[in-house]
Amino acid sequence: MNIRKVMVVGAGFMGSGIAQVAAAAGFAVTMQDIKNEFIQKGLTTIEKNLKNSITKGKLSEEEKNSILDRITPTVDLSLAKDCDVVIEVIFENKQAKTELFKKLEELCPPEVIFASNTSSIPITELAASTRRPARFAGMHFFSPVPVMKLVEVIRGLKTSEETAVTIKELAEKFGKVPVYVKDGPGFLVNRVNAALRNEVYRCLAEGVATIEDIDKALKFGLNHPMGPFELGDFVGLEIGLAVAETLWENFKDPKWAPSLILKKMVASGDLGRKTGKGWYDYTSGEKKPRTDLNF
Numbered sequence: 001m002n003i004r005k006v007m008v009v010g011a012g013f014m015g016s017g018i019a020q021v022a023a024a025a026g027f028a029v030t031m032q033d034i035k036n037e038f039i040q041k042g043l044t045t046i047e048k049n050l051k052n053s054i055t056k057g058k059l060s061e062e063e064k065n066s067i068l069d070r071i072t073p074t075v076d077l078s079l080a081k082d083c084d085v086v087i088e089v090i091f092e093n094k095q096a097k098t099e100l101f102k103k104l105e106e107l108c109p110p111e112v113i114f115a116s117n118t119s120s121i122p123i124t125e126l127a128a129s130t131r132r133p134a135r136f137a138g139m140h141f142f143s144p145v146p147v148m149k150l151v152e153v154i155r156g157l158k159t160s161e162e163t164a165v166t167i168k169e170l171a172e173k174f175g176k177v178p179v180y181v182k183d184g185p186g187f188l189v190n191r192v193n194a195a196l197r198n199e200v201y202r203c204l205a206e207g208v209a210t211i212e213d214i215d216k217a218l219k220f221g222l223n224h225p226m227g228p229f230e231l232g233d234f235v236g237l238e239i240g241l242a243v244a245e246t247l248w249e250n251f252k253d254p255k256w257a258p259s260l261i262l263k264k265m266v267a268s269g270d271l272g273r274k275t276g277k278g279w280y281d282y283t284s285g286e287k288k289p290r291t292d293l294n295f
């Protein structure tokens, strides 16, 4: 299917990134959110990213302006009816997402493809809230969207081959590297990363190595660009815990039991960079080891 117009619903951290890469790839993009202030915030993020690219010599002022011109910001969801694909990027809440898809189902002609950027909600369940489960897929981007290349194309139980191929080709046109993944808890990357993190927390609890040395070891031994604790602080510890809980609830296998250390950290309110403290302390403006934690 030939996609010309893309609708992005939700102009937050991920949605604004998706709108940016779609517009940069030459697509006409409608970026919708529930309030003008959220749309404005999304546009400001996109402008900031594009200005950074100009500073680095990767983009011209003209290109920046034409990317921004291709984005139509709106609070009007009904504009979805004129788009070929709708990418849902709202809060990670199943009820909010299913209510949105029910509204979109009424607005959009049956040939419009729906895609969700959910990180943990089964695609088959979201697809079942519509009358078009064959034209429904997961399109799971990684943060920050303009930088990270991977897109997991998630096939729900009834996602058609044509829909999967269309979403894969769309991701390629956005300059991304797509992989097909079957619907399942944590999809692929979050599942594998959760297993690695659980082992890392066990090593920390057993005193095998310190937080700083575990990060160093994985960066310089496995060539990971960030250590697992640094990455956890970047993404937010509560998000890592939510993924761990999804895997545990679905598999009920002790290997997926969420780490007690991680649970304590989230309960303490130290969620990473956004709260100033997580596995590291950022309150001085620099990343410093913590000396105040009793695991």
Ligand SMILES: NC(=O)c1ccc[n+]([C@@H]2O[C@H](COP(=O)([O-])OP(=O)(O)OC[C@H]3O[C@@H](n4cnc5c(N)ncnc54)[C@H](O)[C@@H]3O)[C@@H](O)[C@H]2O)c1
Pocket (backbone or CB within 6 Å): 009, 010, 011, 012, 013, 014, 015, 032, 033, 034, 035, 038, 089, 090, 091, 092, 093, 096, 100, 117, 118, 119, 120, 140, 141, 142, 143, 235
């Ligand atoms: N943050 C990440 O690293 C990451 C990575 C991959 C996937 N995701 C997934 O992407 C989705 C969005 O995450 P985010 O980090 O961008 O969240 P966010 O909180 O930054 O943005 C969500 C946006 O959705 C808007 N919104 C909420 N309800 C809406 C509705 N009914 N209609 C239109 N807009 C609505 C909000 O106003 C907000 O601007 C979630 O499903 C999340 O699990 C996040």
